[in-house]
Amino acid sequence: MKVLVTGAAGFIGHHVARRLAGTGNCEVLGVDSVAGDGEGGLKRPRLAALEPLPGFRFIQSDFAEAGAFAGIVAHFRPDYVVHLGAQTGVRGSLEDPAPYVRSNLDGFASVLEACRRTPPRHLVYASSSSVYGSGARAPFREDDDTAQPVSFYGATKKCNEVMAQSYARSHGLAVTGLRFFTVYGPWGRPDMAPTLFASAISAGKPIRLFNHGKNRRDFTYVDDIVDGIVKVALYPVESGPAPRLFNLGNSHAVDTHHFVRLLESLLGRKAIVELLPPQPGEMLETCADLTKVKAAYGFSPKVPLEEGLSRFVEWYGTYYGK
Numbered sequence: 248m249k250v251l252v253t254g255a256a257g258f259i260g261h262h263v264a265r266r267l268a269g270t271g272n273c274e275v276l277g278v279d280s281v282a283g284d285g286e287g288g289l290k291r292p293r294l295a296a297l298e299p300l301p302g303f304r305f306i307q308s309d310f311a312e313a314g315a316f317a318g319i320v321a322h323f324r325p326d327y328v329v330h331l332g333a334q335t336g337v338r339g340s341l342e343d344p345a346p347y348v349r350s351n352l353d354g355f356a357s358v359l360e361a362c363r364r365t366p367p368r369h370l371v372y373a374s375s376s377s378v379y380g381s382g383a384r385a386p387f388r389e390d391d392d393t394a395q396p397v398s399f400y401g402a403t404k405k406c407n408e409v410m411a412q413s414y415a416r417s418h419g420l421a422v423t424g425l426r427f428f429t430v431y432g433p434w435g436r437p438d439m440a441p442t443l444f445a446s447a448i449s450a451g452k453p454i455r456l457f458n459h460g461k462n463r464r465d466f467t468y469v470d471d472i473v474d475g476i477v478k479v480a481l482y483p484v485e486s487g488p489a490p491r492l493f494n495l496g497n498s499h500a501v502d503t504h505h506f507v508r509l510l511e512s513l514l515g516r517k518a519i520v521e522l523l524p525p526q527p528g529e530m531l532e533t534c535a536d537l538t539k540v541k542a543a544y545g546f547s548p549k550v551p552l553e554e555g556l557s558r559f560v561e562w563y564g565t566y567y568g569k
C-alpha cells in the first residue's frame with residue numbers, strides 16, 4: 248500500500264507518517280517544503296525521527312508548485328493521499344494572509360488537480376474547527392452553519408471544503424475532509440498553547456490568557472486524531488453529491504484556566520498569568536459533536552486530557568531537557 252502524506256515535517260503529518268510507515272506493509276512518501284524552520288523549529292527534527300523507518304521516504308517540495316507536485320504524484324502513484332500540509336495558525340492569517348493564500352488555496356487546488364490526473368483510491372485532507380464561525384453553537388455538528396468563519400485561516404479551510412466538493416462532483420474524486428479540533432501531544436507545534444505555556448511556566452515567565460482565560464477548547468490528543476485519519480482514509484469510499492466531512496475531536500471542551508492548572512501540576516511550578524481581552528479572529532469555544540464519525544467509522548477518542556498532557560509534558564521534558 249502506498250500513501251502520500253503532505254505536511255510530513257509538520258506536527259500531525261509526522262505522527263501519521265510514523266504510524267503508517269511503522270506498520271511494515273505501507274510505503275509512505277512524505278512531502279513538505281520545510282519552509283521557515285528556523286532556530287528551535289521542529290520540522291527537521293521531526294523528519295530526522297522518521298528517517299530510520301524503512302517504509303518512509305521524503306521529498307522536499309512545495310505542493311503549490313502545481314507541475315512539480317503533479318509529477319511527484321504521477322511518479323509515485325499513491326493508493327491514498329493524506330493532505331495535511333497547510334499554512335497554519337489563526338493569528339498569522341490576519342496579519343500576513345499571503346502564505347495562507349499560497350499554501351491553502353493555490354496549494355490545495357494543486358493537490359486536487361494532481362489527484363484528478365492520477366486518482367488515488369481516496370484523498371483525505373485536513374479541515375478545521377475554525378470553519379465554524381459566528382453562526383454555530385458548540386458542540387459543533389457537520390451540518391451547522393459554516394458560512395462565516397471568524398479568521399482568514401478558517402475561511403481558507405472553508406474554501407478547501409467547497410473546492411473538494413466541486414472535484415468530487417465534477418470529476419468523481421473520492422475525497423473526504425476532516426475537521427480537526429485543537430490537536431496536542433509530543434512534537435506539538437511551538438506556536439500552540441501547550442508548548443508556549445509549558446516553556447513560559449518552566450522559565451518563570453508570564454503567560455497571556457486571552458478572553459480572561461475563559462476560551463474553551465476541545466483539546467484532542469494526537470494519537471486519537473491519527474486513529475481517525477487512518478480509519479477514514481483506508482475505508483473504501485464512493486464519491487457522491489453530498490460533501491464528505493467529519494469532525495475529529497475529543498468532544499470535551501475545557502477552559503484555558505483549567506488547561507493551565509493541569510500543566511502547572513504536571514510541571515510542578517505555578518504559572519504567572521496575565522489576563523487579556525479576547526483576540527480578533529479567535530473563537531470563544533470549540534467542541535466537536537462526534538455522532539457522525541462515530542456512526543460511520545466507530546471513531547471514539549481514547550485519551551483523556553490529563554493523560555495526554557502528561558505524555559506531552561514527558562516528551563517536552565526529554566526533548567527540551569527541562
Ligand code: NAD
Pocket residue numbers: 253254255256257258259260278279280281282290308309310311330331332333334335349350354373374375376426427428429430431436
Ligand atoms: P504544521 O504547521 O505543524 O504542519 C503543516 C506542514 O505543512 C508544515 O510542515 C509546513 O512546512 C507544510 N507546508 C505548508 N505549506 C506547504 C507547501 N506549500 N508545500 C509543502 N509543504 C507545506 O500543522 P499541523 O498542526 O500538523 O496541522 C496539520 C493540518 O491539520 C493542517 O492542514 C492544519 O490546518 C490542520 N489542523 C490542525 C489543527 C491543530 O490543532 N494542529 C487543528 C485544525 C486543523
